[in-house]
Amino acid sequence: MQDIRGIVFDKDGTLFDFHRTWAAFNARLIADLAGGDIERAAALAEALGFDLEEPRFLPDSPMIAGTIEVVIEAVARILPELDEALVVRQVRDGSHAITPVEAVPLVPLLDGLIHRGLVLGVATNDSEAPARAHLASLGVLDRFAFVAGYDSGHGAKPAPGMLDAFCRATGLAPAACAMIGDSAHDLVSGRAAGMVTVGVLTGIAEEAELAPLADVVLADIGALPGWLADRGREAPRRA
Incomplete structure (x- = not known):
């Protein structure tokens, strides 16, 4: 793994x-x-x-x-x-x-993920400009190495273009990345890009809709650190 x-x-x-x-x-x-x-x-x-x-x-x-x-x-x-x-x-x-409402407190979560050495990005079917404005309004825009909207030149989800662009921008292999989303569009996009897919239940879709497309479904992104830790314990030890 x-x-x-x-x-x-x-x-x-x-x-x-x-x-x-x-x-x-x-x-x-x-x-x-x-x-x-x-x-x-x-x-x-x-x-x-x-x-x-x-x-x-x-x-x-x-x-x-x-x-x-x-x-x-x-x-x-x-x-x-x-x-x-x-x-x-x-x-x-x-x-x-609009003033976005955080699914969970974002600053400690994102800072914790970055502290683990993770590179973070955003891929949204919103336009890029309001996406950046929303992230900036919560003081977290600078935590993301990559932000793309449907109008950024990479296409919209469920096509994988934004995720492919994230990998090009960061130099990371798709298999070393995870797409986190609340809709089937997000997860189809992640699978098409070759990424691990993680569903969350802070949108409209229910677990039964997301589960067939996700490697795991979490209550919200606040559960990511625990999932990453569990995944690390399950990974085979390197020689």
Whole structure:
């Protein structure tokens, strides 16, 4: 069993608690786009896989692992009269301004992983600029040697392009890296890249959905140090 030397994190639902970070933003977005029309708001909520009463994302929401284009397409089906550029700007400006909610306290976790000699990266289907802004807002951007979004030139998950780019940037072999994520997209991407795959339950997907694609499913990223320690004890001793 090869030692893990690099870890690539998904962002939303993995580093950040998905519901607590995005639910309020999405509720406001739907209300703004609907312009106070209850029927339009309900139709938008259905298209975006969102429960307005909770408020909470539904398991089939395109916002969970999709790019902004997927979200815009869903909005356009309901409100084709809206100017697409305006909607894109509204989503991007609003997402830049959110305050992400950590899935677990990130500074001690990330510093502990770095202290173990691990190289860290982020691969998200969000745009790179807001991803960097969100990480910077929590004071952890400098912990990552690599940050990529779907618009960074490597493609979007579930394709492995961002993970391949992480390996090129760090010089690490894929088999020495782990992809950590809360969605099937994350884990399919990790497997396609040849990485160890780790599912976490701080997004929308349940364990039964992630388990077939993951080498292990953890409650959250706070369990990573223990998993790494157990993995190290299971590894065969070198001669």
